[in-house]
Amino acid sequence: MGKKRIGVLGCAHILDRALFTPLKSLEHLGVHAIASRTKPKAESYADKHGIPHAFGSYEELLACDEVDFVYIALSNELHAEWTIRALRAGKPVLVEKPICLNTEELRRLMDAQAASGLPVLEGLMVQHHPWQSKIKRMVGENAYGRLLQVRSQISVPFQDPERQNYRSFPERGGGAFYDFGCYWLQFLQAVLGLEPSGCDAESDFAGPGGCDWTFRAALEYADEVRAELVASFELPGISRHTLEFERAVVTVDDFFRASMGTYRIAIRIQDKQSGAVEKLAFEPQNYFVNQLAFFSDVLDGTKDNVPIVQSYERMAMHERLLALARAKRPGNPLASG
16 A cells, blocks of 8 residues: 555644654655645645645545545534535545534434445544553453442643633533543443443533533443543643452553653552552553554554444433533523422
8 A cells, every 4th residue: 555645624733743743653644735714824734744735625625636534633513514524525534532512413424424435533542552452351351350440530721711712612512521521431431331320420510601621420330330530621630540449459540641742651550458569561652653553554454443333322421421410500490409
């Protein structure tokens, strides 16, 4: 296979971390074109990053026969529309998370994907690292006895005083749960599945525009395992999963680190009885390098894509939890109490 040419929709800040820097490690991939709603912005980005073509509309890029697949880095509320348009233009799609805002959008997207037969991958880069499969084996094999509890915190302090970022607008998929909840749900989906016996969620929705600046959620599983999340834009920066087993506490700390560059991720195992600590460290990796390499392999037919139904399962649970939290909001006629 020759070098795959990527067409990028949008000039988002994440492109440096998610695309341009990782591509330096992947000689078989390159950005061929970038599009923005204004041609000067696209041209400025193209000049900065050495991209051969710049377009002043997304439609022009999708019409470019030389683009092998599309990377969508637009605001959340535009993901579904432009993924569908790309598929109809005959382009496979790697789309930033969340893949869309609700299951209604996702059903339309899945119909377009089925009609096209082309792969779509939601950009949850953490799933392309072996630490998740290692944790899944620990749980499945009862390596430290029965799993009792999973606690997750994903918080990144965020300030947007000018309210120009999509995160500050509920209708654009703003709030901490849209930003971080998909990572939590994907982790639980990989390790425990997403068929809990019960769930709960809450937020004071006190962020800009009524967005959730801190969101708490919990899933209860039939085998009495409870999985809890704190997602926040206002708490200190943490990305951590803690799994309590009968005989050990297993922690994956700072798991976002490998999205900032090529870094080592380690699993910490502390024996409950002796207090002894063991560390399982993986070779330094970059999530985004792994993600791009994976999608390239999918396009080559050497790997199976992540089934899009997994995105649907996560979005259905996301909707359910968000509805529960909103129903409790003070002043909501559905709120109890």
